[in-house]
Amino acid sequence: MSPTATQGLMAGYVHHQTEDKYDVLRSDENDEGDHEIQASEVHEAHAVASRYFRMIVMDSGNTARAANWRAMMEHTDQLVIPTTTMEDRAEAARLTLQTLAARDEHGEKLAREAVVIISQWKAEDRTEAQRIAKLFEPLVRAVVIVPYDPALKAGRIRYEALRPATQRAWLAAAAAVARGL
Known part of the structure; x- marks a missing residue:
């Protein structure tokens, strides 16, 4: 945090995702x-x-009682x-x-x-996804359903491997998130 610290110093602490162009700071390397x-x-x-990144994405799980989760929420905008x-x-x-x-x-x-x-867990979960969405709709600003897509269960996710409906759903999800920033 010193005034002379540079972004290059962060390189020793993050795992750079060259192909996808982002950095990951993992909480547990042990x-x-x-x-x-x-x-x-x-x-x-x-x-x-x-200090070094314009957008920070934190993945916390859903342990709302944990002190680290509550600390993340203090820094959360969306x-x-x-x-x-x-x-x-x-x-x-x-x-x-x-x-x-x-x-x-x-x-x-x-x-x-x-x-x-x-995300639909199985191809036949469309009705279940709509039912669950209705439960969330009164509580939140936006709900997006992502249809089942085998490309989401086949290892590394590649946008171009997703079906067009799945791509549109993820684009809608990204737009919903961006509206809140």
Whole structure:
């Protein structure tokens, strides 16, 4: 954080995705997987990253009771809730939104302005996706359904490998998120 620090110093801490043109700062490089990032570390990492990057995307999971999750929410401008047509996952996402909305004024605004993205788990889940979307619609600003696409389950995701309907759905999701920024 010193005034003489340069963006090049970040290179030692991030994993650059050359082909996709973004950097990843992973929270746990420990082989044992026994370090959970603390709230203070979230604040420190955000302070450094915000000096060098215009957009910061944090992937937190949905542990609304965790101090690190609450710290991430303090830095959040646009909340995106990804879920699937698996009932337990959709319910966990809904409960996370409700917990956030009940926490404080900032949390209520994040929840109200959130974008929910529902990915169809199976090809035949269209009706289930629409049912789940209706549950979220009164709670958030936007809900986007992404149709089932085998290219989303085949390892590395390539935009050009997605079906046209899936590409349009992800474009709609990106537009919904961008409207909130």
